[in-house]
Amino acid sequence: MYKSLETEVLVIGGGGAGCRAAIEAHDNGSEVLMMLKGRLGNSGCTLWVGISSAVGSWGGDEADTPETSMIDLLSYGGYLGNQDLAKILSEESEDRVHEMEEWGIDFRRNEDGSVFVDMDPEHTYARSFYFKIKGEVDGNHSNEKYDYGSQPGHAIMDVLTEQVAKRDIKIKNNTVLIDLLLNRGRVVGALGLDCENNELVVIKAKSVVLATGSYSHIFAPTTVSPFETGDGHGAAYRAGAELIDMETCQFVATDRPFKPQSVFLNTEGEDIMPKYGIDLKSKDRATKEYMCYAIWNEVMQGKGTDKEKVYIDVDGDRDPSAPLDKLIQTAPQAHTTIGGVKIDGKCQTSLPGLYAGGAIGGGVYGHARPQGYTSMITLVFGRIAGESASQGATSTESVEIDELQLQNTINHALGIKRRLKNINPRDIKKQIKVIMRNHCWVIREEKSLIEGLSKISDLTNYLENKGTDNSDDASPDGYEWARYLELNNLLLTSKLMIEGSLMRKESRGAYNRSEYPDTDNINWLKNLVYKNIDGKPIIDAIPVDLKYCAPSEFAGTIQ
Ligand SMILES: Cc1cc2nc3c(=O)[nH]c(=O)nc-3n(C[C@H](O)[C@H](O)[C@H](O)COP(=O)(O)OP(=O)(O)OC[C@H]3O[C@@H](n4cnc5c(N)ncnc54)[C@H](O)[C@@H]3O)c2cc1C
Incomplete structure (x- = not known):
């Protein structure tokens, strides 16, 4: 009925964060298995990275420091970012860039050989640079920065996949995460679907790293890759992990x-x-x-x-x-979502055994993303997630699958297949995107959000209550089954985004409420933390820990 696999560290996702996590977990002595939607080197948004931004010895302004970079990140995000994560990102980025150099990637350079470093309106200092793509000629690149979504991301992925290939890291391509496996509140592996063989796969693991990217495919139009349907967010939420800032999405103009x-x-x-x-x-x-x-x-x-x-x-x-x-x-188009699975400085989620890094790791930005930092987040928090997962695996003697939970999880996945096999998942996906664009787009408003929530609930109920068809004819193949499973996650993340938007009564960064056009630091310098309690989302507003910097009203509170 299913195939069983076992590993010490399971990395789910094969973009920049997944690759970097797998490399680190391996180099820390763990046995590593990667599973990913699509094929390694050909999936996810890291491929599309244009600009990277960090402070480092390769160039830029002498007055710029990791601290100024951290303050830019936090102030740009309306001070809602987790300040520990922002500090780690600012301090570790330089090492990750030098590591990429050691692994063979070069910078885009000026004619005199110096690194081309540019100033973006989202940063106080010039700290944006580009990795060089194969065959690129040095020269004056000042106009090319507007060609966003261009090729340096391919160079990043080439280097990372080469490093993965050099190591004994097992890879399961075209295998999608369905749900996490739990035993007494601890994550002990994952249930996946091998799309090629239309076969369920049970992977027992001492540590699991989620690196499945964003959930921006709740929207259209969107810049992100079709793989980004919030599967990791959905699985983490269903397993009981806390999510953060789910109400916010970055849009591009x-x-x-x-x-x-x-x-x-x-x-x-x-x-x-x-x-x-x-x-x-x-x-x-x-x-x-x-x-x-x-x-x-x-x-x-x-x-x-x-x-x-x-x-x-x-x-x-x-x-x-x-x-x-x-x-x-x-x-405008929807870009990558900002919210995600809540992590601490070790990329540990609120569930033992579960780590997250890259775009799925919530809390780094706050409510807006300055250009160029996400590629660094991918490398920095990918590495940390891999290291922590490996340490977690080393300190765990063994884990056991809870057979009852596994059976329930399998039944749920089979139920989705049987219920939905006569519907066209693309039609439903389109309906979700229309609802989200009409009711939860760039500028949001209460009445419309309530209508949108009701439409998402109706669609969810329609799919959940569809009669089961147990006949074997027209049984979907693995890829089609995966599309059905995605709907579950798209509906869930849409619901969370709308519910959070109804709660947050202010505007900040990329988040706009038409009735509350101002940023309200007095009442809303808080993160929304989402948790699944008995199948219902409970959202708590938690004040930000203003450790290192704060908006002017709170400046005196920093220790
Ligand atoms: C058009 C575009 C341009 C961008 N430009 C820039 C830029 O210039 N600078 C910058 O810093 N950032 C940029 N970004 C953002 C950046 O590319 C990403 O946020 C970052 O690369 C995310 O890396 P990741 O590894 O977390 O996720 P991704 O690279 O998106 O990888 C996610 C992985 O998870 C897999 N996956 C998804 N669901 C499942 C599942 N159910 N089971 C198994 N695997 C799954 C996917 O197949 C993929 O392998 C851009 C994004 C886009 C879309």
Whole structure:
């Protein structure tokens, strides 16, 4: 009925964080198995990393330090980020970059051989750099930064997969996490689905690392890879782990590259950005959060096109007498989600035996992500998760599967397959995306959120109460079964995002509530922590520990 495997450390996910975790766990002496959706080197968002940002000896401003970098990260995220995690990230990034160099990756360089380091509006100092892609020629790269989602991520993944291949790390491609296995509150492995063989796989493990990326596929349009359906978030939540900041998603302002001279116009021909105090040329407020808000607010005011977009004059040289509809249209897209599984500085989750790193690790950013830090998060917290998982495995003599919990988990997965086999998962996924875009997009509002929540509940009930079809004909293959399982996680993460949005009555960073346009540090300098209690999400607002820095109202509280 299922295949059984056993390992010391199980790493779930094969992007940057998963690879880095597997390498570290192996180098700390553990037996490691990776399982991932898709194939190693060809799945996840790390492939699409453009810019990386960190302070290091390769260049940048001499006044810049890990501390200034940490303060930038925390202030950009509205001071909701976990300050211990931000400190670790700022201090460890340089080592991870040098390690990538040792493993054979080079920086994009200027003609004189110095590393090309750039200034982004989201950072106080110039600390953005690019890893070099194969065959790239050094030179002046100043215009290429707008080509976001470009190729340096492939260079990162090439190096990491090469390092994985050099080690005795077992890999199960095309095998998706269904749920975590628990024994008396401890994670003891995972139930997976080998899509190629349409076979359930039970993997017993002393430590499990989640590195499954984001849950942005609750939205359309989105920049993220189709693998990112919140499966790790769903499994962790169902197992009882705490999640954090699930209400927040990073959006990007446009679905196409723009330049400092670009002009965004509404359907009345008004130049949008200056109306919101944004100056793309001087980079003043030219961050994705302000730009997204500006564009979407125009659309909400009825000044968008019938596709809910605005016009962009990319080179800023349009003949003012030319009709507007000759211009390209553009609109915000959902980027990677910000919330995730709550971790501490060791990447330990609230469940013994379970670790998380990379985009799934919640709490690092707060409510907005400055450009370039996520690739560093992937490497830094991927490494720490691998190290901690290995230490956890070493200190654990053995783990046992709870047969009853395993059977229930298998029955649940089989039930989903049998109930859903006559529906088209793509149709349901599309419906989820429409609901989330209509009710929980860039700018949110209570009445609409309540309607959205009710639609998500209706869809969930519809799928849960669909009659079981036990006949074997038209039984879905493993890949189709995996699509059904994804729906479960998309519906769950959508529900959590809406419920958290209803609770947080303020605007901050990438998160906007139309009725509460201001940041409310007095009442809302708090993280929302989500927990599954008897099948219902309980959300607690927990004050942030302002250890190292704070908004001005709280500056005196730092020890
Ligand atoms: C278009 C785009 C551009 C970006 N540009 C930048 C940038 O310039 N700079 C920057 O710092 N960051 C950037 N990011 C963000 C960054 O790429 C990611 O957040 C980061 O790489 C995440 O790494 P990860 O290893 O956590 O997840 P990913 O690299 O996304 O890997 C997730 C892995 O989990 C696997 N997985 C998912 N579900 C399951 C399951 N059920 N079972 C098993 N495996 C599963 C996936 O197949 C994949 O292997 C960008 C993101 C996008 C989408």
